[in-house]
Amino acid sequence: MICFDSVSKVYSNGTKALDNVSFTIEKGEFAFIVGASGAGKSTLLKLIMAEEKTSEGTITVNGFDLSHLSQKEIPALRKSMGIVFQDFRLIENMTVYENVEFAMRVTNASTRSIRRRVPYVLGLVGLGEKARSYPRQLSGGQQQRVALARALVNNPSIIIADEPTGNIDPEMSHEIVELLNEINHCGTTILMVTHEHRLVNEFGRRVINIKDGKLAADIPDGSVRK
Amino acid sequence: MRLGSFTYLLKQGAKNTYINKAMSIASVGVLTACLVIVGFSMLLSENIKSIIGFVQQQNEIIVYVDPSLSADGQSLLDKQIRALDNISSVEYTSKEEAFENQHEKLGELLDGYENEDIFPASYHLKMKDLSLIEDNVETISKLEGIYKVDAPTDVAEVMVKTEQTVTVAGSVVVIALLVVSLVIIMNTIKITVFSRRREINIMKYVGATNSFIRMPFLVEGMILGAVAATVSFLLVWYLYTQIYNGVANDMTSWLSGAVASLIPFKAIAWKLILAYLATGILVGGFGSLISTRKHLKV
Structure with missing residues (x-):
């Protein structure tokens, strides 16, 4: 599903963000990526989302060889995954419904399937009543659930979550990860970057620890110390 | 799509x-x-x-016809003038009309000259393109039966x-x-x-x-x-x-x-x-x- 093979990334200013990182995440797995600030977690996600290219090594995601991915193929890769960000990244002038609808529109889905699927997914994340609200009218936790609904709506095989609990309170954070956990139980692969050790320990899933751009530890069903 | x-x-x-x-x-x-x-x-x-x-349209070429020109010559000249290029309108004034016009202005001074050829017949020509006035004047001057050609060439320029x-x-x-x-x-x-x-x-x-x-x-x-x-x-x-x-x-x-x-x-x-x-x-x-x-x- 996601395969890193001896991946290194050196930026144009000479910064080595990742150094010979290799790991594989199988279909249906739930993995946390942990590490201190500047360890290389964000670079790792940027590589998966094809925002950056590797300097060395190969990455395969959902059958796409990212080392040889052309600009035109990037939308197809991104449509095959759902992405959740720390800052939610909702379009402010679209309602909750429209934000989720947009993700389906880019896949050229029919209006009929959109009308069926969007309310269903909003119901799954507990926001059925908020469909007509705008993001600014929602709390941080609710906005993140909209982002999660948007990531889910196309039924992706992978969900990439970049510190999804970074901007919300602890109680809501637990709910968000719980939602991701439920989604994972339905067969979706989850890759979540976080620095909240409490959550990682609580859910006891695979932990990939990045330190100074290198793979420091890969613990199946593990936990990390504070 | x-x-x-x-x-x-x-x-x-x-x-x-x-x-x-x-x-x-x-x-x-x-x-x-x-x-x-x-x-x-x-x-x-x-x-x-x-x-x-x-x-520009107010500028015109005035062609005076030789009074001694025969009727046939006058007829030919009329055709030639009307066939000229770059002319938007042609207005003909006969000898008699010219005399009448002047008679109205000068009154009794002209009494008794009715049968004399004092004023020649003329053509008032307006041009489509004023920049071609000199070419027009040259062509007209070469025609048979022309007494005189008046044209504001300096103003036209x-x-x-x-x-x-x-x-x-x-x-x-x-x-x-x-x-x-x-x-x-x-x-x-x-x-x-x-x-x-x-x-x-x-x-x-x-x-x-x-x-x-x-x-x-x-x-x-x-x-x-x-x-x-x-x-x-x-x-x-x-x-x-x-x-x-x-x-x-x-x-x-x-x-x-x-x-x-x-x-x-x-x-x-x-x-x-x-x-x-x-x-x-x-x-x-x-x-x-x-x-x-x-x-x-x-």
Whole structure:
């Protein structure tokens, strides 16, 4: 599903963000990526989302060889995954419904399937009543659930979550990860970057620890110390 | 692309025009100001040319016919003059008519000269293109039965040079204004798109293709261009008509002929609205496409 093979990334200013990182995440797995600030977690996600290219090594995601991915193929890769960000990244002038609808529109889905699927997914994340609200009218936790609904709506095989609990309170954070956990139980692969050790320990899933751009530890069903 | 997706993108473009009211108003304002200034410059240039054309029309070649020319010769000369190139109108005055005209002015001084050939028959010729007056005079002088040719060649030269200067200066001013307007409009659209770069960025992460993102921006740009074109047209219509009526109603008689040669708004209304719509829609649409390009590289 996601395969890193001896991946290194050196930026144009000479910064080595990742150094010979290799790991594989199988279909249906739930993995946390942990590490201190500047360890290389964000670079790792940027590589998966094809925002950056590797300097060395190969990455395969959902059958796409990212080392040889052309600009035109990037939308197809991104449509095959759902992405959740720390800052939610909702379009402010679209309602909750429209934000989720947009993700389906880019896949050229029919209006009929959109009308069926969007309310269903909003119901799954507990926001059925908020469909007509705008993001600014929602709390941080609710906005993140909209982002999660948007990531889910196309039924992706992978969900990439970049510190999804970074901007919300602890109680809501637990709910968000719980939602991701439920989604994972339905067969979706989850890759979540976080620095909240409490959550990682609580859910006891695979932990990939990045330190100074290198793979420091890969613990199946593990936990990390504070 | 499905029809549903296409109509969705069209609706998004129209909706965004309303949602981003402040930037829409700014874009329409700038585009309108530019279109009105360019439009007025063109109208001014065209009107000056029209007035010069009218003044040129007042210049004529007067051809006096040799009084000793036979009737057959007169008939041949008449045909030759009427067949000349570059002549817009020919007015013939016979010997008798010439005498009558002068008799009216001079009265009894001419009594008793009725049967004398004092005044020759003449032709008053108006030209289509005043710059060719010398060629016309030369051709006419060579015809059989010509007594004399009077032509304001010096005045014609001045008029032709004035027209050429107005044409060149008018074109330079209009082109310069167009270039300045384009730069201002492009920058306004760039600012509009820049303020929405985050939106574009999000769309890219959701997997939208470049064309999918551009389409609503294209529609939005075209709508703003069309609105600016319509507002400009109405403004120019109102202002031009006010000026036209003002000049026409408050003009001394010696200039009334020149005023009559001003271009009435009705004569240019269709051309103006079509030119405005084409310019507004093209500038708005292409401006949006070009401005979004920079933010699509995510």
